Amino acid sequence: MPAVPDIPSEQDTVDTSGAQASILMVEDTTALAAVYHEYLVRDGHQVTLAATGQAALQVLAAAPPALILLDIRLPDIDGMEILDRVRQEHPHLPVVVMTADGSVNLAVQAMRRGAYDFLVKPFSADRLLVTVGNALERLRLQEMVEIYRERIARPRFHGFIGASLPMQTVYELIQNAASSKATVFITGESGTGKEICAAALHQEGPRSGEPFVAINCAAIPHELMESEIFGHVRGAFTGAIADRAGAAARANGGTLFLDEICELSPDLQGKLLRFIQTGSYERLGGTRAEQSDIRIVCATNRDPLQEVRAGRFREDLYYRLHVIPIHLPPLRERGGDVLEIARHYLARFTAEENKHLLHYTAEAEQLLRSHAWPGNIRQLQNVIRHVVVLNDGDAVTADMLEQALTPAPGRDAGESPPPSPSGSNGTGQATTMPExxxxxxxxxxxxxxxxxxxxxxxxxxxxxxxxxxxxxxxxxxxxxxxxx
The missing domain is CATH 1.10.10 (Arc Repressor Mutant, subunit A)
Structure with a gap:
């Protein structure tokens, strides 16, 4: 007959996410405890036995199990009191009460006070194992629901706004990749928030206290890009009147974000590849090798594989960079996120412009949801600012949005029209004069x-x-x- 320990050791409990489950059986009849213990152990569970209520409370304080099998009648403490303690301190911990034949009313009362199920002694091995299996399965499903609820209930993540399933996937990828030093390759259409994604990776990771340096490779002339990344020494080119540290040095210990990386020239792609492989680089015009410990994150709004096939991007560099891919979904695929983003920027822009537009009409919200938003969040921002600047009142209407979404000749959607100068035609009437x-x-x-x-x-x-x-x-x- 197995011994009846008072308090379990660390080996008496297991992770509830594994195949086995730790079960606390509170039973003062030694013979029954031995039989039920044998049933559960043969089914693969780890069981801790407690013969008294006080021993059970000590077990709960030391290492809460995945499930409790609780005899209602104990020699020292009423089983109902233990049930109440469990419900208060461990509300998600399932409790199956065990009661003798003739005490079913007591078991029903226990169910009303939070017990998951009850067993009437004596019971068979099958009855015990089915009840235990159902209770553990319910616990597993509850844990899964809680996990999903936490994820879906996350409407914001660093600079991102939106609780849609595509964005929850992005948030999860960022969290999983943040702690690694592996390079991350972000893809997505223009205006989807690639720099926000890179910054979130930096802020979520162990380098968050170090520099985050971002470079837009498409906004800098090719002949200046090498100096921008690696720096230069005095006299390296006309106008280089002093040594200058590049982004690789400024980001040392932190993160370097290279946006629109497909714009890099072929020769600079080779130098970047060498830097990624060795962590070593030379400043433009210099001869001394320098070291930098950085995490590289890059992005493009193009198809990088298509750029490789076209010969515009080095294949070896692509595979060095494309270790952890993250694709940002376009706004049109994010469902109700567009409304949350629109409300955020309406509140922000009305405060900045000292206006009073407080909400969108139902028709305006329908237009926001149905529009394709080819320019994604950047276009949405411009449209809302246009509406706020040119309108007043309490609500944004669909007409206001449609005017902002319909560009005038020579003007992009969302761009405010320039003021028209006026003059006189000699008759005292104002007339529009060309500027x-x-x-x-x-x-x-x-x-x-x-x-x-x-x-x-x-x-x-x-x-x-x-x-x-x-x-x-x-x-x-x-x-x-x-x-x-």
Whole structure:
């Protein structure tokens, strides 16, 4: 006959997520305890026996089990009192009460006070194992529901807004990948929040207290990109009047985010590959190797594999970077998230503009949900700001949104129209006069507007303007120099 211990050791309990379950049996009849113990052990469970109520409470305090089999009549403490203690301290812990024949009313009372089920002694092995199995299965399902509820009830995650299932998947990927040093490759359409994703990876991980450095590879001329990433020494090129640390040095210990990485030139792709492999680099114009310990996160709105097939992106670099892929869903696939995001930015922009638009009408919400949002969250932001700036009142209507979504000639959707200058026609009536500005200003505005429209992608803006990308890079450099 097995001994009846008072308090279990660490070996007497197991993780409830495994195949076995730890069970506490509170039974003062030694012979019955031995029989039921044998039934449960043969079924693969780990069982701790307690002959008194006080011993059972000590077990609960030391290591709560996955299930309790509780005799209602004990020599020292009323079993109902123990049941009440369990319900108060461990509300999700299932309790199956055991009672003698003729005490069924007592068992029913126990069920009303929170017991999962009851067994009338004596009972067979099958009856015991079915009851225990059902109780443990219910516990497992409860735990799964709690996990899913926590995930789905998470409407925000760092800079993200939205509780849709696609975004819950993204949040889970970020949490799982954050602690690793492996490179993360973020893909998704423009405006889906790739930099927010990179920042969340940094903030969730062990490097959160170190620098987070972001570079948009499409917004910097190719000839300056190497210096931007790796730095340069004095005299490396015209205008390099002093040594300058690059992003690799500034991000040391932290995270380097390379947005639009497919814009890197082939030669720089090779240098980046070597840096990823060795952690070593040289500044532009320098001869001394430097080391940097960084986690690299990159992103693109293109299909990276298509870029590899087209010969524009190195295959070996792709596989070095594409270790943990995260795809951000477009706004049109995120269901009700669009309303939560729209409400957030309405509150933010009305506060910034000192307006009083407090909510959306039902028709406006329907329009928000049905629109395709090709520009994703960035387009939604622009549309809402447009509405807030040009309207007043208590509610945003569908008409307001439609006006913002319908671009005027020469203006993108969501972009506020420029003020029209007025003059006189000599009869005292105001008339609209064309604004005449220098051609160089118009050219600069057209170029910058095209680059903004393409989300900083200079080659794409050059294609729309039907000029060579190098022409735009030279103009950008010239304008920056004049601005300085």
């Amino acid at each position: 005449i500005r220098p051609l160089r200003i118009l050219e600069q505005e057209a170029v910058l507007r095209a680059i903004e429209h393409c989300d900083g992608n200079v080659p794409r803006a050059a294609a729309l303007l039907e000029v060579n990308p190098s022409t735009l890079y030279r103009k950008l450099q010239s304008w920056r120099a004049n601005a300085d």
